Structure formats: structure tokens, C-alpha cells
Amino acid sequence: MAEITLEKVVKKYGALGVVHGIDLTIAHQEFVVLVGPSGCGKSTTLRMIAGLEDITGGLVRIGGQVVNDLPPRKRNISMVFQNYALYPHMNVRDNLGFGLKIAGQSPAEITRRVAEAADILGLAPLLDRTPAELSGGQRQRVAMGRAIVRNPDAFLFDEPLSNLDAKLRGQMRAEIKKLHQKVKTTVVYVTHDQVEAMTLADRIVVMRDGQIEQVGTPMEVFNHPVSTFVATFIGSPPMNLLPGTIAGQTVRLADGTEVPVPDRLKDFVHDGMAVQLGIRPDDISPVGHGLSQDGPGAEVALTVDLAEPLGMESLIYTRLAGQEVQAKLYGPRIAAPGEVLTFRLALDRAHLFDAATGKSVRVR
């Protein structure tokens, strides 16, 4: 059982605060992804769990035991680094077996477990090569193999895929997910890539400036972002935000356009409130080319400024209420610049944020 809990964890470098009191519980065998823009303190948090950084304040527990003062080797965790961090002077076999050798396992046991890990990751043909003789993807695989042979309580990943090209990154992402299904272990995974976060996580932790902005399953974070920060960070292309004011049952946008307040948000707004209307590109589509045809919506005629055809769908740049927004056209149809189309806004899926705080109107 390896549940990881962080209680009011603080990290300071001298006077500079980097992590400002994080509370988080990661369940046994859960795959948690810390995501956020670069510099928000994800790696620092992960390294405090690993024991590679001192913890300035608060408690870190692994499997119930407070580990603040334990060195990394006593925490029974494995870590995969962004730059692979393989041992350059050892071949793949010795890289994989190193932790076991240090732990004093018998040569027979080491051979058996290295073979097992090599099998899982398809490393068997590479066992006698040195890291210098491997490609980036292969090195990454070895780094993962080294993490799994030791059978640790938890895996920590720090941006493991960011040095790989896009195609390989997609493959490795799928492999990591498969790996977690095979080797059920607690995983804490750090990335700045929201696609990795969405695809891999059981739960996403969105971080911002050393604090946790939102914790939830990928669908919770996607469907119910608590702030404009999360709304624009998760999901690609990012959610469109349109400033406006609440006027009775409608949101009056900057140019006077009025759209109805979504039913589910009616109780959370009051007259005259300054808000931002958030609506994802997927929810602005030409009539007949959207994802949802029913439910409450509003129809507006918009001019196509630019269309980026992607095959089965096109990304469309247009202007709504005086502001550039992105929209999606589903189906193999070409939209030409200058063309005026009737777009349907799927307002049941729209969001409202308090303009002053950036928080969703649903959270108080």
C-alpha cells in the first residue's frame, strides 16, 4: 500500500517561495498527473516526494510514513527523468540491474527481473548496448525499465516525453498507460502538456505559481474548470473567453450581443455582474456541422476569417462580439475565408467566470 500524501508542503529557495503549501492525497495505485505551465513548481513538488529536494515546510507521507527526513534510497520510489539520466558507463543490462545490485539481490534474481522488465518494454535485443548507442526513445524505455525492475511503491515521472519527437511521444504515452495497467503502482507524473495529462491521468492536478488550482478527473477538469486559468490551459485549442455583463437572464457581450445565461448557471449570477463567457471551439460550429444539434443554443451569423482544414474537421477563426474566437467545423467540408456561415453556440456547455477573480461563478 503506497498512498502518498502532501500536507501544507512548502518549498523556499532562500527567501523565494516556489511551492506555497500544497495539500494533496494520491491514492494507492492511482495515476496522478501534475500539470501546469513551466516554472509553476511541478518538478520541485515531485523532487520533494522523491527526496531530492529538502522540504521547507509541511509533511510528505508515503504509505503512511512521514518521509521528510528520509534520503531517496529509503523511500522505495523510482524516478524517470526528463533527460533519461542513464548511467553512461553501463550497458542496458547493468543500467536496469543497478538498483537491484545495490539492494544486494542475488545475480540470479537480478538476471530474472532484468529479463522480465526487458520483456515488458521490448528491450531484450538492446541489453548489451551502452546508452550512447541508443536512440532517444530507446533510452526513455531503458529509463522506464530501470524504474520498474525495482518494484517500487511509487513511480515518479518528470516530463519523461518532452525530449521526444511528436510521433514517438504519442507512442510512448500509450506505452506508459499500458505499463500502468500491467504494473499497477502509484504514479505521480509531471508534465506541461495538457494532452498527456488528459490521456494518462486518473486524476489531474493543475498547478499555477506554486499552488494547486484544481484537482479532478480529466473529465471534471475539462467540463468544470474552476477558473479561466484551467479553462484555457486544459483543452486544445483553448476555450474562448468573451467579456460581458449579466443583464437579467442574458449575458450582454462587449458589442451588445445578448446570449442567454445557461440554465445550470442561472442560480450563480446576479444582475450587473461582470463575467467572462467561456465557450470551447468545439461548441461553436456551423449549423449541421457541430457535435450537438439539440439542447439550448443560440445561432449567429459569423464571417470566416481563416480556416485550417484537418481532414475530418476544420479549425475556423472568426470574430464574435468584436473578438477573435476559434470555432470547429465537423465533417469534410471546406470553408472559404470571407464566407458567412450561421454558427450554433452550444450554450448548455458554456461557462461563466467572475471577471474580477477569474473563478468560475459556481465556486464561491
Next chain:
Amino acid sequence: MIRALTTRRTELAPFLLLLPAVATMLFVVALPLIFSLWTSLTPYKLTKPNTLYDFIGLTNYIRIFGDWDFWEAFLRTIAFLTVAINVEFALGLGIALLINKITWGQRGLRTIMMFPMMFSPILVGFQFKFLFNDHIGVVNNALQSLGLTDQAIPWLVDAKLAMFSITLAEVWMSTSVFAILLLAGLFAMPRDPLEAAKVDGCNSWQVFRHITLPFLMPFAYIAMAIRSLDVARAYDLVAVMTDGGPAGRTELLWTLVARVGYDEAKMGQANAMAYVSTILSVLFTWYFYRKLVAARRYMGGAE
């Protein structure tokens, strides 16, 4: 026809351009080498220039290989080289690790560390000769004042102590070569494998033993290649401190060569010894260079 001529000319161009370099090499390296090789095959005596033309084959070589004095100097040189280089490596490594830990005043220390290298080996020899002098030397003086001994220790007179003193002077003078190169290695060391090793279960000693040290070895081999050439040709320190004495018990290859060549004027035989010594240095250097190349092969994967 014209075409053929121009191609011929372009083919020649590289060789023409190389000619000055080749000529210089011939003159500076090849000629002296051939000349000394020739003299080692003659009974050449400095005092009788005509002996330069008597070819006597391998007689000089056969004579030195049958000469126990030569073998003693040969083995002593190897022992001296082995001990000096290992001690310098160990001390240099310790110094480099310590300096690498220091955050304040590191630059100053790095400079101070290089001081011993700035002195001429002859002066270092003289200095140690005075330090170790049995009557007026500082070392004996200090030992006696501290009451650690009541006799004058014959540092440069007793055969074993004399070799020890020479080694000490050598180590004092050249440890910084190792320290500097190993420090450069520590600066270049990537942090990630160290952290990976910590997570993999290593304590500080194991991290050093399994990760840091292998990473530093190429740097150590560079230092060893340089130093083995240097120590194998050691002459000045010994000549000044003991002049090979007492009774030839600190004689190294090159002091022996000089003695046979200049004091006894047997240049032919001295050159035969010199050839053997040179081959010895080359072998040591080649050995460390091989180690370096082997170690560097995997360092491509360090980043």
C-alpha cells in the same frame, strides 16, 4: 593533354603544401632519432668521435640487458612511476572533491593549487633537499623540537628514505595536475545520473563509487598519460636531491643514462638505454591512452 596536366598538378598540390611540415619533422624528429639509433649500434665515446663509424650491431643492447644495474634502475623507475602516479591520483581526487564542495573562495583555491606547478623541478629538488637535510633540514628540526625523535633521520642518505623523499617531492610538485583535471571532470559531471543513483538506492559512497568515479576516469587517464611521460623521464629531482645515491640506490633510468653517457662518456651504450627508456614511456602512455579511448566511448551517452 592540358587536362591531364592540370589534374596532375592538383594531385601534387597537397604534397607540395605538406612539404615544409614534412621537412621540419624530418629535421627535428627523424634525424636525431636515426642518429641516436645509429649511435646505439656503435661503441661511440664522446671523447673519441671516430668510434661513431664502428658498427657493432646489438652489442650495447646485449650488454645493458645483462647488466643488473640497468635492470635495477628500470624496475625502480617503474615502481617510482606506479607509486607516484597512484598517490597523485588519490590525493588529486581528494582535493578536487573537496574544492568542488566549496562554494566560497573556490577560484582563489584553484589558483593556489597550481602553485607547485609553477616552479622549476630543479628548484623543487633543491628545496626538498634542504628540507630533508639531516643536520640543518626543517623536517628533522621540527621532529626533534616536537620530541618525536632524538636522532637526525637520514632522509636522503638511507636508501629507502631517500626514495621516499624523492617520491614526496614529486607528489608535492604534480598532484595538482590530477586535481585540476579531475576538478574539470567534476564540473562537467551531469547531475541527473547522480540523482538517479540516489533514487536507485545508493548512499553517498555508492554514488561516488559507481557513478562519479567511472565518470571521472577518462579525466584521470588524461592526467595519467601526461604524467607517465613526465615521471618516466624524471631526472632533475633525483639528480639534485641524491644524484642517484646512496650507492646507486635511487638511480632511475635517466640518471643512469646521463651517468653512462656523460660521466663515463659511453654514449653508444647510453643511447641504447635511452631507447629502452623511451619505449617504456611510450608503452605507459599508450596504455593510459587506450584506457582513455575506451572510457570515452561510452561517455557520449552522458548527457
